[in-house]
Amino acid sequence: MSAVIENHHDEHDHGPAKGITRWLYTTNHKDIGTLYLWFSFAMFLIGGAMAMVIRAELFQPGMQIVEPEFYNQMITLHGLIMIFGGVMPAFVGLANWLVPMMIGAPDMALPRMNNLSFWILPFAFFILLSSLFMEGGAPNFGWTFYAPLSTTYAPPSVTFFIFSVHIMGASSIMGAINVVVTIMNMRAPGVTLMKMPLFVWSWLITAYLLIAVMPVLAGAVTMMLMDIHFGTSFFNAAGGGDPVLFQHIFWFFGHPEVYIMILPAFGIVSHIIETFSRKQLFGYSSMVWAMLSIAILSFVVWAHHMFTVGLPLAAEIFFMWATMLIAVPTGVKVFNWVATMFRGSLTFETPMLFAVAFVVLFTIGGLSGLMLAIVPADFQYHDTYFVVAHFHYVLVPGAIFSIMAAVYYWIPKWSGNMYDERLGKLHFWLSFVGVNVTFFPQHFIGLAGMPRRYPDYALIFADWNMVSSVGAFLFGFSQLLFLFIVIKTVMGGKKATDQVWEGAKGLEWTVASPAPYHTFSTPPKID
Amino acid sequence: MSGGSYYVPDQSRFPIFMALSLFLLVMGASSTINNLDDPASNSVYILYFGFACLFLTMFFWFRQVIKEHLAGLDSNQLKQSYVYGMAWFIFSEVMFFAAFFGALFYVRALAVPWLAGEGSKGAAITAIELWPAFESSWPVMTTPDQGNEFDLAKKSMAWPGWSKALQWLPMWNTIVLLSSSWTVHLAHLGLKKGNRRKFNVYLGITVFLALIFVGLQALEYYEAYAHYGLKLNSGIYGSTFFMLTGFHGFHVMMGGFMLAIMLARSVFAGHFEQHDHFGFEAASWYWHFVDVVWLMLFIFVYIL
Numbered sequence: 001m002s003a004v005i006e007n008h009h010d011e012h013d014h015g016p017a018k019g020i021t022r023w024l025y026t027t028n029h030k031d032i033g034t035l036y037l038w039f040s041f042a043m044f045l046i047g048g049a050m051a052m053v054i055r056a057e058l059f060q061p062g063m064q065i066v067e068p069e070f071y072n073q074m075i076t077l078h079g080l081i082m083i084f085g086g087v088m089p090a091f092v093g094l095a096n097w098l099v100p101m102m103i104g105a106p107d108m109a110l111p112r113m114n115n116l117s118f119w120i121l122p123f124a125f126f127i128l129l130s131s132l133f134m135e136g137g138a139p140n141f142g143w144t145f146y147a148p149l150s151t152t153y154a155p156p157s158v159t160f161f162i163f164s165v166h167i168m169g170a171s172s173i174m175g176a177i178n179v180v181v182t183i184m185n186m187r188a189p190g191v192t193l194m195k196m197p198l199f200v201w202s203w204l205i206t207a208y209l210l211i212a213v214m215p216v217l218a219g220a221v222t223m224m225l226m227d228i229h230f231g232t233s234f235f236n237a238a239g240g241g242d243p244v245l246f247q248h249i250f251w252f253f254g255h256p257e258v259y260i261m262i263l264p265a266f267g268i269v270s271h272i273i274e275t276f277s278r279k280q281l282f283g284y285s286s287m288v289w290a291m292l293s294i295a296i297l298s299f300v301v302w303a304h305h306m307f308t309v310g311l312p313l314a315a316e317i318f319f320m321w322a323t324m325l326i327a328v329p330t331g332v333k334v335f336n337w338v339a340t341m342f343r344g345s346l347t348f349e350t351p352m353l354f355a356v357a358f359v360v361l362f363t364i365g366g367l368s369g370l371m372l373a374i375v376p377a378d379f380q381y382h383d384t385y386f387v388v389a390h391f392h393y394v395l396v397p398g399a400i401f402s403i404m405a406a407v408y409y410w411i412p413k414w415s416g417n418m419y420d421e422r423l424g425k426l427h428f429w430l431s432f433v434g435v436n437v438t439f440f441p442q443h444f445i446g447l448a449g450m451p452r453r454y455p456d457y458a459l460i461f462a463d464w465n466m467v468s469s470v471g472a473f474l475f476g477f478s479q480l481l482f483l484f485i486v487i488k489t490v491m492g493g494k495k496a497t498d499q500v501w502e503g504a505k506g507l508e509w510t511v512a513s514p515a516p517y518h519t520f521s522t523p524p525k526i527d
Numbered sequence: 528m529s530g531g532s533y534y535v536p537d538q539s540r541f542p543i544f545m546a547l548s549l550f551l552l553v554m555g556a557s558s559t560i561n562n563l564d565d566p567a568s569n570s571v572y573i574l575y576f577g578f579a580c581l582f583l584t585m586f587f588w589f590r591q592v593i594k595e596h597l598a599g600l601d602s603n604q605l606k607q608s609y610v611y612g613m614a615w616f617i618f619s620e621v622m623f624f625a626a627f628f629g630a631l632f633y634v635r636a637l638a639v640p641w642l643a644g645e646g647s648k649g650a651a652i653t654a655i656e657l658w659p660a661f662e663s664s665w666p667v668m669t670t671p672d673q674g675n676e677f678d679l680a681k682k683s684m685a686w687p688g689w690s691k692a693l694q695w696l697p698m699w700n701t702i703v704l705l706s707s708s709w710t711v712h713l714a715h716l717g718l719k720k721g722n723r724r725k726f727n728v729y730l731g732i733t734v735f736l737a738l739i740f741v742g743l744q745a746l747e748y749y750e751a752y753a754h755y756g757l758k759l760n761s762g763i764y765g766s767t768f769f770m771l772t773g774f775h776g777f778h779v780m781m782g783g784f785m786l787a788i789m790l791a792r793s794v795f796a797g798h799f800e801q802h803d804h805f806g807f808e809a810a811s812w813y814w815h816f817v818d819v820v821w822l823m824l825f826i827f828v829y830i831l
């Protein structure tokens with residue numbers, strides 16, 4: 001290890017190291033981005049398999065396939081894996097690949113810590129998944145792990161869950177610090193704040209949210225740990241605490257967390273719509289201000305998840321209006337996307353298809369969110385499938401579609417090869433139909449009163465549940481096609497040009513495809 | 528740097544070793560905690576092993592960073608990245624404490640009064656029927672339910688009044704910690720003037736004060752357990768008291784340890800230059816942060 005200093009000077013002109021150590025020891029933002037993206041894909045498939053189990057059980061009323069106890073473990077792990085293992089690492093992977101290239105930096109600001117942030121994740125999820133095989137089974141209290149379900153009544157594996165969340169959180173915080181520092185400190189001369197690509201802006205704000213709320217989550221699980229094993233009473237009314245306190249702390253983390261999962265998507269979609277409209281993006285600075293105000297507001301709306309716990313009336317009203325206020329900047333963004341497309345020379349390659357679907361379907365999710373924000377209405381909707389429909393609309397055709405769009409959009413830059421456009425379009429249409437068939441009916445059964453998180457249901461809900469399950473299988477299995485397309489593209493295909501897309505703007509399109517292992521060794525010129 | 532002005536480090540084994548150590552550490556911690564009642568369990572050795580690995584990895588990692596720095600490999604840009612990185616790390620720590628302070632404010636202002644039936648919400652919940660005798664106060668010395676999982680305390684850590692102020696440990700702790708923030712600042716001034724003796728002496732005093740603080744805090748915990756009957760399981764007052772002061776004390780130990788390392792580096796290796804000493808500065812920022820947290824604790828946990 002001491003030899004490192006001596007041969008430091010000539011080392012970094014070389015390409016990647018050979019063999020497995022390239023991936024284990026790497027400090028290269030592109031390698032680490034790739035690791036993050038593949039990890040996230042693997043988690044997406046595992047979490048997806050769990051969703052298949054859930055939908056198979058719900059295909060018909062009555063108990064068919066799994067025990068109720070196992071069903072609870074499935075919904076819990078599905079949520080945790082998709083959020084912390086699927087969506088978040090995918091966005092960090094995209095940030096790794098794109099942020100340095102977009103701002104003309106050679107790499108992330110703290111490259112070794114970058115590697116650490118990634119490699120914590122496989123261990124954390126190994127722990128989480130291994131809890132399936134522990135005595136008493138995996139965590140079974142839902143991804144929101146409300147006390148006392150997750151304390152007094154939790155299986156012993158909850159301790160492993162707590163520590164796994166701790167190290168996941170450490171990974172996120174380090175990843176976020178890296179992104180913030182990179183953006184603040186590594187921009188090439190001339191890349192002023194208001195000239196930064198929107199994806200970079202979206203990640204700057206996301207990273208700030210992450211650094212602010214991941215430690216709060218760590219606090220919440222620490223209090224759980226103490227309550228379970230060391231006799232404290234944070235969430236125990238008998239000792240003077242309050243289970244509702246758990247919900248406050250959790251959602252103080254949880255609501256900004258949902259914006260952590262959507263802000264980078266906003267950035268991605270803005271780029272893609274701009275490119276395929278062959279126009280200047282409409283309202284760049286209003287996009288930035290909208291994201292900033294969403295981020296700030298997201299700290300004062302958390303109790304909209306708790307309208308039915310018996311908050312004081314003034315709190316219900318405050319959180320209702322604050323929540324509705326967020327719809328304003330969100331509306332600004334949707335307006336700007338539509339205005340960008342208006343009178344553009346549109347073409348609909350796969351990334352654009354996903355991006356347009358994002359705008360439409362995310363808006364549906366935003367509208368159902370607005371309905372949920374109305375306190376008296378939420379008394380009816382809360383903990384029904386309507387909520388499930390809402391957050392799946394913002395997360396699947398929202399966050400996940402944006403990730404897929406990003407992969408199609410930038411994979412020519414990453415791999416040097418074009419993906420197969422016909423297969424890409426097929427993947428899009430299967431996913432688009434699958435997602436809507438799965439989640440749209442959940443609005444109906446939710447409004448009709450079907451509660452979430454039960455393995456069985458009343459007969460009146462049978463038809464739409466069956467439809468929903470069929471859609472889920474369609475969506476689930478279409479993702480194997482996505483896997484195939486990605487592998488095929490990485491292996492070979494039509495060579496991509498440097499600019500790749502006719503209308504593409506930005507520094508990353510000025511370098512070769514595939515992007516060289518070290519992109520910029522001197523700051524690029526920006527005008 | 529061949530080619531350009533940008534810094535690109537080589538491959539490194541430290542990160543993955545650190546990830547592996549963290550894995551061992553948390554596996555060990557989880558299984559130790561789950562087997563607390565089982566004297567035959569060996570899990571604690573995994574915990575120790577993980578901790579040792581973590582410690583060693585960090586030692587060699589930091590050594591490497593310092594070596595690179597001394598060899599002049601760090602660009603100004605990289606140095607600036609460390610500055611920003613440390614600042615954001617401290618912000619994340621602030622938010623960690625915010626969660627516990629938030630819990631404290633919530634139970635003091637809302638949960639405990641409601642449990643005693645105060646306010647419109649208090650009247651609406653079942654607490655008054657379940658625990659009609661419970662009355663709201665802070666520090667709350669009893670628990671709504673008098674079940675035997677709680678050890679009720681006889682006495683709290685709150686402000687004892689001016690007459691007893693001098694026998695009151697938190698007062699001394701405050702004095703010790705505030706002066707240590709001052710001495711670390713003096714050390715910094717000394718360094719900036721190129722006065723190494725002043726730097727070493729004041730930094731030494733700071734580390735010494737840190738040790739005193741930890742000692743006094745240990746004494747306070749001993750008193751709490753042995754004489755006041757105040758324990759982790761004395762209900763919500765004990766919970767908030769021990770968790771807030773405990774995490775703070777843990778951070779004092781970390782900060783003190785960092786400062787001790789900086790002292791050793793200065794005394795034994797002559798590290799730190801007049802205009803180039805961010806390692807020390809980072810540790811001193813951390814120290815000031817720990818100090819501010821203590822002030823908040825002093826006000827909201829002890830006095831008010």
Ligand code: HEM
Nearest residue numbers: 258261262304305327366369370372373382383387391394
């Ligand atoms: C206009 C914007 C939005 C509004 C007004 C809104 C409103 C709400 C409300 C009121 C709830 C609570 C419903 C209940 O439990 O009764 C909720 C739940 C949820 N929302 Fe949204 N939301 C919005 C956007 C988003 C976005 C962008 C995401 C994520 C990307 C998201 C993710 C979630 C999730 C995950 C839940 C359910 C959490 C759970 O209980 O498991 N929402 N939303």
Ligand SMILES: [Cu+2]
Nearest residue numbers: 255258304305
């Ligand atoms: Cu929310």
